[in-house]
Amino acid sequence: MNLPNALTVTRIFLMPLLVIVLLTKFEGRHILGVPEEIVGAAIFGLASLTDWLDGYLARRRKQVTTFGQVIDPLADKLLICAALISLAQLGLAPAWMVWIIIGREFAITGLRSLAYARGVVIPASPLGKIKMVSEVVAILALILSHLGSSIEMNALYLIGQLALWVVVAAALVSAADYFRRFNTIVVSPRVADISIAREQRPGRRVG
Secondary structure, eight states, X not given: OOHHHHHHHHHHHHHHHHHHHHHSXXXXXXXXTEEHHHHHHHHHHHHXXXXXXXXXXXXXXXXXXXXXXXXXXXXXXXXXXXXXXXXXXXXXXXXXXXXXHHHXXXXXXXXXXXHHHTTOOOOOOTHHHHHHHHHHHHHHHHHXXXXXXXXXXXXXXXXXXXXXXXXXXXXHHHHHHHHHHHIIIIIHHHHHHHHHHHHHSOOOOOO
């Protein structure tokens, strides 16, 4: 296994650790003397860093593999879903927002997989980067806002909520764009081919 793929697998293993840190009630809310929110934010930040680093190294070292192309987006989705569900459980993220974001992720993954099975690759939406950055900002801000009720923590909570709205908007708009491109690239040509085939089919003779 090359280094980029190892980083991707590491991100998957960090996901359950993040959930444990966020949802477990440690004594005094500290882990080895460090507030659990700081530990959770550090784990998520490290996992997010590997997301950028594995892609960078794969391109720089020319180590792009089929395994990496499949497992990398899966690792991203697992991490984001685990973090958002944990935040919803803590009351820091509205459940309906989390439902929309996660539902969109699974729907688009299924759509791109269906297109790939038919030999068509649908490129990532330009809004995907905006959504990803907004997700990282939202999750980090909301995790850290759980440290207390000071003015700074309240400001972090507001930043996290605003970032979540950006995520939801980007998720819905990009999902509509994916479905439009899927219909244009996959569905419409297929329907056209079927129509042409029917027109070229020999007619029945009456005799």
